[in-house]
Amino acid sequence: MSNISNAQSSTPQSSKFKVFRPWIFLAVLFIVLPFIFSSGISVYTMNLMGIFIIFALSYNMLLGQGGMLSFGHAVYFGLGGFMSVHFMNYIEDEVFILPMFLVPIFGGIIGLVFAVIIGSFSTRRAGTVFAMISLGIGELVAASSLIFVAFFGGEEGVSGDRTMGPNILGVDYATDLQVYYLIAAWAFVTIALMYMFSRTPMGRMANAVRDNEERAEFIGYSQRKVRFISFCASGFFAGIAGGLFAINFEIVTEENLNALTSGVVLLMVYIGGVGFFIGPIIGAIFFTLLQTLLSHYTEIWQLYVGIMFVLTVMYAPQGLTGILAMHLPVIRMKRVPQLIMPYIRLGVPVIIFLIGAIGLLETVHHVRSAPVDQTMMTLMGLEYDTHGVLPWVVMVICTLGGGYVAKSQAGQLREAWEEAHAPVSSNGGSAK
Amino acid sequence: MSMAISLNEVRKSFGPTEIIRGVNLNIEKGERHAIIGPNGAGKSTLFHLVSGRYTLSGGSVSLNGEEISNLPPYEIYRKGLSRSFQVTNIFPLMSVFENVRCGIMWSKDYKYSFWHLVDRERSLNERTQEVLAEIGLTDRQHVPAGVLTYAEQRALEIGIASAGGADVIMLDEPTAGMSHSETDQAIALIRKITEGKTLVMVEHDMGVVFDLADRISVLVYGEIIATDTPENIRNNKAVQEAYLGAEAEHA
């Protein structure tokens, strides 16, 4: 599902089926996943992933599709969440009779309403100014949320109960697993809708405005209107994600609107890859794994995320998906075996370097933050004394040695890469 | 019968400098009109004024009898005037196919629709293939436009400008930087796509100008010093002095 289209002017029956294949695969995957990963923590993590996937995809409608960098996207997510949790309470108080699974729609609606209001003046400009405006609005809403306690619940936020409301088919969302299927269903629907949006005239023009906003005007489209519609659509889907968050966690706080959440979604999408439709999906999965798994093993996981992000921006701006996509030609030409040894030759020193560097960071952190007498720490199963000389020596050698060897090996990987991409010789015929 | 394009005392200043100093020009429907002149005369600026990229400092512009002065580019486009750019101005990350298709979408009345799926729109995609064939880029249609060769990009420029079926097409130095053979192909392409339409073009290549144009206007220092048939322009003393001079041998 890349942005480069493979449009055909006619769609014979077989290729129609081919179009549906990835979607069927996705649906089956969603249904089957909880059976593969069935532990409580897995389902919890997958729920979080589902929510973030929708949130991240909505953000990429702005950034990757529309070329608009926003630092305040959490506003629509958070407002959607707050509206939804209020609806959950209305359902509980029997003000409305509504099945719980429809609640995210109201999240989406309020996301849309605010996107229309805010977009009316903030989408006039693009680029840096738009980014700064989004930051300002984000701060405005986050700060307001602590003042208007009636709607936002102040510091404690607003809580709800997801088991309320009419039980359809006996489902009351008491268990995380039931919520999983709710989130998966919504994720499937919204992923499909967002993908289809990107294949509409409006979606195509969003790409065009991203590429060359001026030229878009000379083929009949107002760049401002294109940006505005993208903005509204993106707010709508962010609101839905917020609604699912409300149902899953049964509480929404100021945190869900603030600059940190806006920053996190930017991070996710960028690391995943802004230039691909599935980039945000991969980014959301990756980040959620980091957040839930990594945080168990180390206290400084956020530092690692920060380093990863800066490295991605500088050296892998196409993101994880981009790195994977880079290998597609090689896979198609069936030349992957050529690259295995070179990758190992570079990979091993890099791993040694990482062991050394991470060890140093973790040990320093431990020395600084642990109680004075506690000098033993465990890293990757090994226990050692942070005040001993040997661990430090080992780590420094790993870092310096691994780094040096890795640098020297980079060249051979580059050569192997170029060789693997060399045109096929004439007697073999051309790869198509 | 109203003129396709009518410029009346058009002026443009950037700060204290007046670049276009009172241009009067009437271009008839179906005419092929070339605008020539030395570098810095203001030819591209004139294009920008007509197509909505710049605002006028004075005077007015009309399209088919309707005033279009200072309208935004998209409104002028919707009234039937389309233009290409001297410096290639395409959508580099999108495929060649997508580039052309975007150029057609408004003319097929899709507007800002997010309820049609473009891949399923038969007439839209067929027209796109037609244009691709016209500009000779059918084989390159899936390539990102940014990696095309220079001549291919110039062809794409012309394609995007003409794809939407506008009645009045303005081409800004369409053959800039092309070799002889590429230029010949370009001339044939331009002739084909402007069949029955009004063409205004800025050109430096006198061969192209004398080949295609019904009339020529000569712009010097922001003023038009002559508008006439190619033969008369060639023999016009003032034009020879101001501009043609060495070019007459070159053509």
Place this chain on the structure above:
Amino acid sequence: MFELLFFSLLNGVVTGLLLFMLASGLTLIFSMMGVLNFAHASFYMLGAYFAYTISSYIGFWPGLIIAPIIVGLIGAVVERYGLRYVHRWGHVAELIFTFGLAFLIEEVVQFIWGKDTKAYQEPEVLHFALFNFFGQDFPAYKAFMLIISISIFVVLLLILTKSRIGLIIQAAITHPNMTAMLGHNVPLVFMGVFGVGAGLAGLAGVIAGPALGTFPGMAVVLGPIVFVIVVVGGLGSLVGAFVASLLIGLLQTFAIALDYSVNDLLMLFNITTDVDSALRDLWTLSLPQIAPLLPYLLLVLILIFRPTGLFGKRET
């Protein structure tokens, strides 16, 4: 009442000038390189932390000199090896880079110094009341902040307008290519301006640390306001940044000082409100409460009525 206005005025100016120290560096960097440095407030934070560490070992005054220099050098390195590399992918990529940098710096600060607020104190020698007006003290330290801010601006103004390097900088801002053709090392100028901008932000941190607190969130608290200032003032305009800084500094200070609520306003018209109504938040809304919102409200108003900012030049 009068002393309230007087001290609010004074405090507002102190805050405004501090904000201008940050906004001016940001504006210079933006004018020159087209990059809005998201990490600018992070340099401010680094200045405070470095000064704190230096002051714990050697003293406040060496910190005042050394810390901004260190931060300036870090800024120069960031420009040379980071920003310049990312520049090829355009402004959005540069902005994302500086955003990532801001995030990373905050994590590094927490890693090195921990998450708690540091006891970065003003120097003993300035720990007295400069004068007493109507029963309220005005701390000498604030006067010190005022003096430093004003001297920096005077120096900056003189350098930019009267010195040779200032002329080169002004030229490089609008015509980098031409300036390079004339033989000036424009990349070096860029690196220098970025470094000086960072150093200025660091200096602001050094003097603000004792007054506003030295903690890992200090960049996030001040950062957005500085961006609002440059947008409100008009991107690229130093005069605009100055006016907007003072405006916002004064606005916030007065809002906090004048404890009036909407109820009070309505009382003037003899309207009373229901204490338990759903809109109770609106009626009890007081100026000090909305003080943090005011810069952003101003931003929205400017964007609606005067999108290029108060003194803005044309589009970005």
